[in-house]
Amino acid sequence: MTRVGNEIELTVDDVAHGGWCVGRLDDQVVFVRHALPGERVRVRVTEQTTRFLRGEAVEVLTASPDRVEAPCVFSGPGMCGGCDWQHASLDSQRRMKAKVVTDQLSRIAGIDREIVVEELPGTPDGLGWRTRVRFSVDEDGNAGLRRHRSHDIEPVDKCLIAHPGVTELGVTEVKWENIRDVEAVASTTRADRAIVVTPTTAKLGELPELKAFSAVLRRFKGGRVQSVRGRKGVREDVAGREYRVGAGGFWQVHPAAGEILSAAVIEGLEPKPGETALDLYCGAGLFTGALAEAVGAEGRVMGVENGEHAVRDAQYNLKDLPQVRVERADVAKQMREWADVRADVVTLDPPRAGAGVEVVRKVAGMKPRRIAYVSCDPATLARDLAEFGRSGYRLVGLRAFDAFPMTHHVEMVAVLEPVKLARRHREAAEAEQD
Template identity: 85%
Template sequence: MITVGTEIEMSVEDVAHGGWCVGRHDSQVVFVRHALPGERVRVRITERTSRFLRGEAVEVLTASPDRVEAPCAFAGPGMCGGCDWQHASLEAQRRLKGKVVADQLSRIAGLDLDVEVEELPGTPDGLGWRTRVRFSVDSEGRAGLRRHRSHDIEPIDRCLIAHPGVDELGVTEVHWENISDVEAVASATRADRAIVVTPTTAKLGALPDLKASSAVLRRFKGGRVQSVRGRKGVREDVAGREYRVGAGGFWQVHPAAAGTLSAAVLDALEPEAGETALDLYCGAGLFTGALAEAVGAEGRVMGVENGETAVRDATYNLKDLEQVRIERADVAKQMREWADVRADVVALDPPRAGAGAEVVRKVAGMKPRRIAYVSCDPATLARDIAAFDRSGYRLVGLRAFDAFPMTHHVECLAVLEPVKLARRHRERLDEDEKD
């Protein structure tokens, strides 16, 4: 029997969701990290289940032409678990991510699509983009990043995918006494910097001096944060509008993602003056603001968000737009209360767990003419697309964005329409292809 720690030789056949590749050894399925499809590798087994094995490629016997040398010294078997694809060229990374999205849509939603993952501007080498990095602190007060599927910490001197503004804080160069983790935050468009620390004791002790002037916040159990020094968050500029984002809140981590996705949602929904729009899981109000300006003063936009800090930020960010209403609530619960509401267009950007069947049914029940669903997880996106199909809405467009280079994550935008409109949309596309 193959046990944890055993090394085996095997051929890698395909890519799998989650930064894995997959192959077989003596008819047993093996998921492998640090490999590429088509390679022959030596694998050290790290986990055994009743159905499959997991392992890491510790030696490449026959390399793929897509293989490159990882730029980071901490990327590799047994080390930092943050980056999945540093050993693949950027072109190959995007191709692999597109294959994963297509496979999930086929397996879960029964859709046969070719998916092209679009490069986002500003990071041609795939490095220096992540504006929010959460470092863990070991027992010696050293900041690092967790190893894959482990609580163990890999001390590092620098994270190569971190934004230059995060590097300026110098988190990895100082001693963090009685701190369990440090989140470093940098605005992509301003000079704003912040750190959020989680103490291991009830009392926050003295903090080390950081290289860059920054706000400091404390995170409590349950995720609540409290300002210790300076502003409570950072400011971001998108399409001429300033957004305040709490240092512990959600914002797209790639500098180009917020602007790209906001424009893509508008292109997908084509909101018209005077219409009613919904923005579910609205966060700090990124899509809400864009939709509000599109529908104008005669329209209305209703945003729903459950996070206290995000609701406060969204309300502040959009206070000049009288057509905007922000509700703090669980989305499913709020949709039950809005059972009689009719919406022309709906945007939703749920967390990785997806929207779920109830929210899908409630959105479809509002009878919008178009839905834009933004997702960072292709599996839950495919599940919800299948649920929309059962509720009378079909997928009419899909875009994928490489918003997380070097990792397995990918941001998708699915566009859905009622079946009758979707059928007409398909007929128009077929006619255009004939012409």
């Protein structure tokens, strides 16, 4: 019997990866959005498979004490899909994220570890933090945000998690004819603002006038980015160093994340002067720069990034550091070429899909004394940590940060050591306690 479109009533038992909560109807698993653990809800079924149902809580019959009124009028069943947890208090959001990380580590990697998700400074209400927002444009030229698991667009007049620098661009206040999507970018340490627009046709025509901008770009098929007017990117300052980031490039979207994550990586790796460090998936060079400062002029840092524009940014950002070398390459391919390289410390910051078996094995084969793995996906992190375990490395530290309030996403920094070294450190610590 097809249940899609029907409404069912159930009790939500737990939180699941991906912004869902989970309950059961008879013996069938049901994944539910807009609910909280412990709640009794009425669910409209949106998807059905042979193994489970998905749906949205359209009515709360018994509310959790952690439930709050969502601050955004566009948050809720059938509306904007950008925020998963606006109906939950910030403390409970972090507890749920910690539970998901704990469950993924245990289920996938066999690692039992208590996780605390740390608040990042500067956004006590969980709003106004996102410095890069991609708006989709409907057929009438209105900018909005995608609905959950849908190509449909929810027109919005304002995104509450957007940084004020993004909001001041006024993207939602103008018509975007012949435009498919608009990415608004704001620096948090400079007055730089940028817009990246993707045209529906090769001919863009006239761009609308915005309230404020310092770059307007257009992007064509094949990834080529052409400047229409203004600066090609924005500048960010982290730990006293200026980074240029292409308007369409990757950068941490929370204002405090760059500084906090850099410090966590350095604290975890403890790089020493004169050492060799690798920074894989290095982007614009955030961790590369921090590692270079730590190993000093007598050390060396080798970064790898596949994106052409990111490599240009990294090389520009680190041009004053002769100990740094940044290669443009697929990471797995570059690791094969570096088979004889020996690194003292390695950091990885792969995309959400994770590093994968080959990269993990190549990194372990270099026999670094410490590895820092930066990840925004608990499932792929757990998968790769399991592979590191099979390759002779053990998790010795993990910090999780609420770099994406109101959403299910969480940023993590995992630190690994060779099993033998980790065992010696643990025995030494136990001896000091005795």
